[in-house]
Amino acid sequence: MKNEINFWQGNVALAHGALAAGCRFFGGYPITPSSEIAEVMAEELPKLNGRFIQMEDEIAGIAAAIGASMTGRKSMTATSGPGFSLKQENLGLAYMAEIPLVVVDVMRGGPSTGLPTSISQQDVMQARWGTHGDHATIAYAPSSVQECYETAIKAFNMAERFRQPVLIMSDEVLGHMRERVTIQKDIMPQIINRKRPAVDPDEFKPYKPDDKDNLPPMASFGDGYRWHITGLTHNEWGFPTNDPAEIEKKTRRLMDKVNAYRDEIVEYETESIDDAEILVVSYGSVARTALSAVRMARKKGLKAGFFRLVTLWPFPDREIENIAEKSRVILVPELNYGQMVLETERAAHGKARVVPYNLVNGELFKPEEILEKIEEVG
Amino acid sequence: MPRPEVMDWLRKQFFPHLWCPGCGHGIILHAILRALIDSGKKREETVIASGIGCSSRMPGYIDACTVHTTHGRSLAFATGIKLSNPDLTVVDVMGDGDCAAIGGNHFIHACRRNINITAVVMNNNIYGMTGGQASPTTPLGAKATTAPYGSIEPPFDICQLAQGAGATYVARATIANPVLCEKYIKNGIEHKGFSVVEVISSCHTQFGRRNKRRTPLDNLNFLKTASVQLAKASSMSEEELEGKIIIGEFVRKEIPEYTEGYEKLIEAVGGSKV
Ligand SMILES: Cc1ncc(C[n+]2csc(CCOP(=O)(O)OP(=O)(O)O)c2C)c(N)n1
Ligand code: SF4
Ligand SMILES: [Mg+2]
Numbered sequence: 252m253k254n255e256i257n258f259w260q261g262n263v264a265l266a267h268g269a270l271a272a273g274c275r276f277f278g279g280y281p282i283t284p285s286s287e288i289a290e291v292m293a294e295e296l297p298k299l300n301g302r303f304i305q306m307e308d309e310i311a312g313i314a315a316a317i318g319a320s321m322t323g324r325k326s327m328t329a330t331s332g333p334g335f336s337l338k339q340e341n342l343g344l345a346y347m348a349e350i351p352l353v354v355v356d357v358m359r360g361g362p363s364t365g366l367p368t369s370i371s372q373q374d375v376m377q378a379r380w381g382t383h384g385d386h387a388t389i390a391y392a393p394s395s396v397q398e399c400y401e402t403a404i405k406a407f408n409m410a411e412r413f414r415q416p417v418l419i420m421s422d423e424v425l426g427h428m429r430e431r432v433t434i435q436k437d438i439m440p441q442i443i444n445r446k447r448p449a450v451d452p453d454e455f456k457p458y459k460p461d462d463k464d465n466l467p468p469m470a471s472f473g474d475g476y477r478w479h480i481t482g483l484t485h486n487e488w489g490f491p492t493n494d495p496a497e498i499e500k501k502t503r504r505l506m507d508k509v510n511a512y513r514d515e516i517v518e519y520e521t522e523s524i525d526d527a528e529i530l531v532v533s534y535g536s537v538a539r540t541a542l543s544a545v546r547m548a549r550k551k552g553l554k555a556g557f558f559r560l561v562t563l564w565p566f567p568d569r570e571i572e573n574i575a576e577k578s579r580v581i582l583v584p585e586l587n588y589g590q591m592v593l594e595t596e597r598a599a600h601g602k603a604r605v606v607p608y609n610l611v612n613g614e615l616f617k618p619e620e621i622l623e624k625i626e627e628v629g
Numbered sequence: 630m631p632r633p634e635v636m637d638w639l640r641k642q643f644f645p646h647l648w649c650p651g652c653g654h655g656i657i658l659h660a661i662l663r664a665l666i667d668s669g670k671k672r673e674e675t676v677i678a679s680g681i682g683c684s685s686r687m688p689g690y691i692d693a694c695t696v697h698t699t700h701g702r703s704l705a706f707a708t709g710i711k712l713s714n715p716d717l718t719v720v721d722v723m724g725d726g727d728c729a730a731i732g733g734n735h736f737i738h739a740c741r742r743n744i745n746i747t748a749v750v751m752n753n754n755i756y757g758m759t760g761g762q763a764s765p766t767t768p769l770g771a772k773a774t775t776a777p778y779g780s781i782e783p784p785f786d787i788c789q790l791a792q793g794a795g796a797t798y799v800a801r802a803t804i805a806n807p808v809l810c811e812k813y814i815k816n817g818i819e820h821k822g823f824s825v826v827e828v829i830s831s832c833h834t835q836f837g838r839r840n841k842r843r844t845p846l847d848n849l850n851f852l853k854t855a856s857v858q859l860a861k862a863s864s865m866s867e868e869e870l871e872g873k874i875i876i877g878e879f880v881r882k883e884i885p886e887y888t889e890g891y892e893k894l895i896e897a898v899g900g901s902k903v
Contacts, residue, residue: 307738
């Protein structure tokens with residue numbers, strides 16, 4: 252079969268990726284630069300017997316998506332900075348109640364209304380810590396339009412597998428940039444659906460993990476099971492608890508279910524790292540510029556290497572530490588005042604000098620600028 | 630003792646409940662269960678959603694598909710549930726704070742959308758759970774921990790709010806008349822569209838104590854004497870209605886329901902064949 256070739260914006264590709272993953276519900280509220288995702292969903296979902304709803308605000312958008320997921324539909328919401336802030340409380344409910352969900356933040360400049368039509372990477376720590384309380388984050392940062400499509404599929408798979416929200420941290424440039432997207436027609440993407448309970452309704456414990464994988468199966472409202480969902484800390488039956496042992500078990504499991512699979516989840520990309528003395532760590536749209544800069548540096552004879560975070564969270568800390576051992580300097584260009592550089596520093600454990608490089612003027616780095624910085628710090 | 634069918638709908642292991650003895654909310658729980666049973670609903674096809682508050686702890690006691698969401702947001706969750714699976718019966722229980730303060734925006738939009746959900750607003754004129762702070766329905770002059778000198782804000786009339794926002798079934802009862810509560814809730818459940826049943830509840834612990842209604846009985850007596858049937862109220866003057874609670878069915882109309890509208894849209898674009 253012939254592959255399908257599209258010329259799509261990142262936002263459009265992301266929406267189509269979600270549909271390919273089996274997303275059949277979208278709840279959201281318009282905000283630049285994410286609105287195209289909602290617009291594609293509004294048009295396509297009813298054709299697939301899915302449901303789209305524009306809610307009264309972002310809080311309601313994520314709430315409706317979580318509600319739909321409780322009935323067994325793969326659900327998504329998409330937003331940008333101010334909306335991402337509004338979603339945080341209900342995002343926490345999805346972590347606590349272990350409801351699969353994909354949340355997209357197309358990053359723009361902040362704080363507050365900031366720069367609605369300009370790129371930033373200022374929300375990457377919010378992705379990790381935005382909602383209150385301990386929780387384990389899975390967040391992806393695609394850096395091409397093709398990858399927007401593929402990341403959406405991956406994010407749904409992870410959300411379904413680990414029964415929790417998964418974040419896609421896109422950005423304004425990526426969201427609005429048009430590139431070729433190839434959809435392979437002969438190889439279907441791997442699709443993961445949530446594990447269903449095997450026991451009778453009266454024996455179903457919605458938060459009891461299976462022994463073999465430590466992950467709990469999930470029923471859907473309407474499929475014959477009766478169960479309770481709450482944002483209160485709960486026991487395996489899903490009922491609120493004040494028992495320290497049960498509380499500890501739940502809280503730890505929320506972290507452990509991701510930590511235990513960390514090696515399977517963590518993703519990154521590298522180029523020219525074997526003999527790299529100067530490693531450039533980047534993500535999202537900046538990674539494209541950083542890769543050009545590293546290649547230019549190599550042409551000039553500089554021992555530069557490229558490391559792209561594909562998962563922002565979990566952070567590829569061990570992998571960076573290994574490379575730090577062999578390199579002298581790690582340069583972290585970011586469109587923020589310095590966020591992932593802190594994580595990089597933590598990972599490097601002092602084995603290499605970590606240098607931030609920050610641009611906060613609403614623009615994207617130019618390859619020459621990063622090259623210059625490589626020359627300067629090298 | 631409740632009827633045996635009612636007992637089937639209870640998670641009996643959690644009794645005695647956490648509400649203060651004499652709290653008005655329990656009467657509403659009983660009325661909701663009777664209404665669901667009399668409407669022929671099944672537990673596994675019924676979703677009870679709630680926000681956060683004393684009132685919103687209700688779903689924990691109901692042996693159905695229950696979801697205790699975030700403060701004020703339950704209607705947004707319920708909207709997603711209902712739109713996603715319109716075969717489910719969805720009852721959304723909430724407090725006056727949930728409904729009219731933090732959740733006010735979701736409330737008016739659910740009314741406007743006319744989605745087939747029954748909202749039961751358990752109005753005790755106070756924030757019970759957090760210790761007696763003023764709510765948007767605290768009467769002028771009534772005392773609350775955050776209105777120690779008496780509230781100077783005019784309160785919302787939840788039924789008028791619902792009516793203005795477009796709800797297609799709107800009724801009010803009080804816990805002093807459980808039979809009427811049950812009847813209106815049942816009418817709400819059977820009505821196709823967004824239904825609002827405001828039940829004037831009581832919180833002697835946090836409201837009554839500061840407002841000369843110390844005991845549960847003081848509250849029941851107050852609700853009995855203050856209640857006026859809608860038919861009678863229409864012939865009373867504004868002065869006569871001062872401090873009264875008008876009970877009755879304010880709105881009952883049929884307009885297209887949201888999820889049915891969406892099903893039609895799916896049909897029109899060919900999605901129903903997928
Ligand atoms: C976002 C948020 N803000 C505040 C609270 C604290 N809170 C819990 S219940 C409540 C008010 C409850 O009042 P009401 O909805 O009238 O229910 P009642 O307890 O009176 O039945 C508040 C303010 C919260 N849980 N979440
Ligand atoms: S504080 Fe008030 S509303 Fe809460 S349980 Fe006690 S009486 Fe009921
Ligand atoms: Mg209240």
